[in-house]
Amino acid sequence: MKLQLTSAIALASAASASWTQNINYHSPSEHHPSLGISIHKVVKRNDLKSPWDPVKLNLTRGVASGDPYPNSVILWTRVGPSSDNGKSNVTVEGTAPLYSHETGEYVAASKAPVCVEYKVYKDKKLGNVVDSVKIYTSSDIDYTVKVEAKNLKPYTKYYYQFNVCNSNNKSPAGRTKTTPNADDGVTKVGIAIYSGSNYPFGFFNAYGNTVRKDSVDYVFPWIPVWDDHEVADNTYRDGMSELNNTEQSFVHNGGVAVGQHKMNAVRAYFEWIPIPQRTFSIGKLIGLVMPDTHQYDRSITDLYWNTDYIHEISNDAWDGYMSNKNRTLQHLYNNNINNNNNNIFLSGDSHASWVSDLMWLENKPYDPTTGAGSIGVEFGGSAVTSPCPYGANISLATANNYSAILQTANPELQWQGLYYRGYYEPHLSKKEMSANYFGMPTVVNRDGWEISLAKFTVKAGANKLQRPVAGGKVESGSLKGGKTVQANATADTGSGKWFVSHEKLEVL
Ligand SMILES: *[C@@H]1O[C@H](CO)[C@@H](O)[C@H](O)[C@H]1NC(C)=O
Ligand SMILES: *[C@@H]1O[C@H](CO)[C@@H](O)[C@H](O)[C@H]1NC(C)=O
Ligand SMILES: *[C@@H]1O[C@H](CO)[C@@H](O)[C@H](O)[C@H]1NC(C)=O
Numbered sequence: 001m002k003l004q005l006t007s008a009i010a011l012a013s014a015a016s017a018s019w020t021q022n023i024n025y026h027s028p029s030e031h032h033p034s035l036g037i038s039i040h041k042v043v044k045r046n047d048l049k050s051p052w053d054p055v056k057l058n059l060t061r062g063v064a065s066g067d068p069y070p071n072s073v074i075l076w077t078r079v080g081p082s083s084d085n086g087k088s089n090v091t092v093e094g095t096a097p098l099y100s101h102e103t104g105e106y107v108a109a110s111k112a113p114v115c116v117e118y119k120v121y122k123d124k125k126l127g128n129v130v131d132s133v134k135i136y137t138s139s140d141i142d143y144t145v146k147v148e149a150k151n152l153k154p155y156t157k158y159y160y161q162f163n164v165c166n167s168n169n170k171s172p173a174g175r176t177k178t179t180p181n182a183d184d185g186v187t188k189v190g191i192a193i194y195s196g197s198n199y200p201f202g203f204f205n206a207y208g209n210t211v212r213k214d215s216v217d218y219v220f221p222w223i224p225v226w227d228d229h230e231v232a233d234n235t236y237r238d239g240m241s242e243l244n245n246t247e248q249s250f251v252h253n254g255g256v257a258v259g260q261h262k263m264n265a266v267r268a269y270f271e272w273i274p275i276p277q278r279t280f281s282i283g284k285l286i287g288l289v290m291p292d293t294h295q296y297d298r299s300i301t302d303l304y305w306n307t308d309y310i311h312e313i314s315n316d317a318w319d320g321y322m323s324n325k326n327r328t329l330q331h332l333y334n335n336n337i338n339n340n341n342n343n344i345f346l347s348g349d350s351h352a353s354w355v356s357d358l359m360w361l362e363n364k365p366y367d368p369t370t371g372a373g374s375i376g377v378e379f380g381g382s383a384v385t386s387p388c389p390y391g392a393n394i395s396l397a398t399a400n401n402y403s404a405i406l407q408t409a410n411p412e413l414q415w416q417g418l419y420y421r422g423y424y425e426p427h428l429s430k431k432e433m434s435a436n437y438f439g440m441p442t443v444v445n446r447d448g449w450e451i452s453l454a455k456f457t458v459k460a461g462a463n464k465l466q467r468p469v470a471g472g473k474v475e476s477g478s479l480k481g482g483k484t485v486q487a488n489a490t491a492d493t494g495s496g497k498w499f500v501s502h503e504k505l506e507v508l
């Protein structure tokens, strides 16, 4: 009986469009439902009898998918009335109240709801629909659309497309993939890890490379985790670099308090990024936890009047949080997760590449040559475009010199690279994990070029990097006990052809 009821409801919702299935009206936090938007009020303001003319709507920002689960995945797009205020010739003068509900002074507010439909297909030719729903969006959520596509099969590739309801006005088609069931004995998974995408510094070529190569199953930033720049520059628990949690700062900021500023930014992030999940499993092969390390509980950051102190305490690195780090390491030892195990720490954000054995400095013995004493491995990836921490236009030789200094000073740091912008691809199987690092010869031109920088192996149960680390040879940076040999062998991921790149390397 219950089953029948559910399917009747499902049919009904397929026929008419839904407001509630647009996740962006909900609160970004399950524990704070009041941060959601009152759908009741939004519905009241909209007149379903006068919908937008579909040709006046635009799918302005392409599509995205994220946070895959075995039977569902999040799909995202934006559909805006792009000519909404094009006819207004009224000039805004003087000041306007921060939260004005005025609806007619500059341009008449439209009551027309925007209806969007998504379809998920099994095949690339978009013939075989497996899931489809019509939903509404509105200016309350910046015309964004975020839905959970359901009824999907585990570990399956799907194609999806949005269209303005009852019209041929379509988005480009996207491709996505569900994760395997938690008890699935999946044998091989490839992922790509990106961080540090800052458009003023260059083109996001790196994103396209894994797609063109078709080299991985999942891509992180589409299982994204934020750092401390989504709300403002250097956000932390009590404020940000340009905003103290004080009355003076509040007044200076136009009457917007730290909490309000954060709430607004978190809402914008929630509306524009295809998330709500934070833990994942990829079959029995990978258990994945995405911790927030920057926003919620960090009690100090660089406020630009305390920079020297911040550098002293290593604010952005794991080593800046020794009590937390010690507790994590202690947990591994206490629970016998230190032996014959597969602890992998994947990170980014530092604009540089780092590969280390995980060891407990000054507490447990560790041999940098053999890796004995290591209880896991750590991989940190460079940036898509954010500049080298030692200067944007650093020369390769100078960058490698700094890498050598860092590598030598840290016994567990087996490889360090500063020069190349890039990303890395961990490939996991039951036997081993390999981590391939790629660098872009340039980010000032739009192309699909990349150089293979280094390749690491971790054998199942070893909890340390396989020796000789990186096979004893890397393209750039500094490798402990190994060689750096610059060959410039560049792959064009567009054509699949190889060539020796002669990019003027200093201009990244
Ligand atoms: C939609 O976007 C396209 C491309 O930017 C533009 O040419 C077109 O005029 C837009 N349509 C409307 C209704 O604004
Ligand atoms: C603005 O538009 C209105 C209506 O189209 C027109 O009557 C008015 O002259 C325009 N004003 C200016 C300053 O262009
Ligand atoms: C925040 O406080 C510090 C220390 O009192 C001060 O130097 C800085 O100017 C303040 N910043 C703002 C934006 O008010």
Ligand SMILES: *[C@@H]1O[C@H](CO)[C@@H](O)[C@H](O)[C@H]1NC(C)=O
Residues within 6 Å of the ligand: 322, 323, 326, 361, 362, 363
């Ligand atoms: C962390 O552990 C190391 C090694 O036992 C110890 O030297 C250090 O004092 C600890 N640091 C903190 C902050 O607990």
Ligand SMILES: *[C@@H]1O[C@H](CO)[C@@H](O)[C@H](O)[C@H]1NC(C)=O
Residues within 6 Å of the ligand: 392, 393, 507
């Ligand atoms: C890097 O070099 C380019 C080209 O010479 C120049 O336009 C840019 O300003 C430089 N950037 C920095 C941060 O020095």
Ligand SMILES: *[C@@H]1O[C@H](CO)[C@@H](O)[C@H](O)[C@H]1NC(C)=O
Residues within 6 Å of the ligand: 395, 397, 398, 401
């Ligand atoms: C790099 O270091 C070597 C050895 O210390 C030194 O001879 C060379 O001048 C340095 N090169 C640059 C570009 O800093």
Ligand SMILES: *[C@@H]1O[C@H](CO)[C@@H](O)[C@H](O)[C@H]1NC(C)=O
Residues within 6 Å of the ligand: 486, 487, 488, 500, 501, 502, 503, 504, 505
């Ligand atoms: C690689 O490129 C750099 C910069 O253009 C150049 O200095 C170096 O000689 C090249 N090496 C090879 C083997 O082509």
